[in-house]
Amino acid sequence: MAKGTMISSSRLVLRNTIAACALVLTIAGCQSKTAPTKENYIAALNAHYAAHDDCLFPGGLRFPYSVSAKPGAASDSTVSVKSLEALKDAGMLERTEDKDLHVNRYTLSAAGSRATARFCYGHRVVSSIDSSTEPAKVNGFPETQIEYHYTMMDVPVWAKSEAIQAAFPEMGKAIKGEGTGKARLSQTLAGWQVPE
Numbered sequence: 001m002a003k004g005t006m007i008s009s010s011r012l013v014l015r016n017t018i019a020a021c022a023l024v025l026t027i028a029g030c031q032s033k034t035a036p037t038k039e040n041y042i043a044a045l046n047a048h049y050a051a052h053d054d055c056l057f058p059g060g061l062r063f064p065y066s067v068s069a070k071p072g073a074a075s076d077s078t079v080s081v082k083s084l085e086a087l088k089d090a091g092m093l094e095r096t097e098d099k100d101l102h103v104n105r106y107t108l109s110a111a112g113s114r115a116t117a118r119f120c121y122g123h124r125v126v127s128s129i130d131s132s133t134e135p136a137k138v139n140g141f142p143e144t145q146i147e148y149h150y151t152m153m154d155v156p157v158w159a160k161s162e163a164i165q166a167a168f169p170e171m172g173k174a175i176k177g178e179g180t181g182k183a184r185l186s187q188t189l190a191g192w193q194v195p196e
Contacts, residue, residue, distance in 0.1 A: 067103065067106075
């Protein structure tokens with residue numbers, strides 16, 4: 001092969017490589033993270049939920065946690081006795097009765113201590129976007145409201161108990177793959193994000 005032919009062949013390969021790279025960059029630009037697409041919404045939500053577990057008590061409970069032991073007594077507790085008893089039956093809490101004060105005190109068991117006072121039961125993985133609003137500027141950034149379906153990942157064994165799922169029906173639906181949610185997403189230079 002002549003030297004001139006090798007040079008023009010090399011230039012042709014280089015030119016084709018540059019054209020292919022330009023095409024890839026153009027396509028990638030069209031698939032920007034900031035485009036209002038279902039794929040980008042799912043990616044943003046999944047990135048958020050990978051770092052934010054769902055918990056039975058997002059603010060946590062302070063233990064020991066006391067509730068009235070009198071049958072039928074009105075409770076000022078924000079946590080139902082049924083849910084505390086379900087956690088006790090699952091081995092997450094221990095109950096002692098103070099007969100003088102007529103209260104039951106719940107404390108974390110050894111297993112409950114590993115779960116912490118928030119009782120987190122996994123994180124969401126968004127499987128589909130059901131609806132989204134047209135992005136509109138809020139505080140200078142485009143925002144959209146999303147409705148979606150999700151499943152739960154990294155669910156601990158205690159949360160799979162029938163009694164726990166009956167005491168916490170929303171968690172039960174989510175674990176069974178029937179979870180639905182709503183979120184607000186903001187468009188940033190890095191892509192769509194759940195505002196903190």
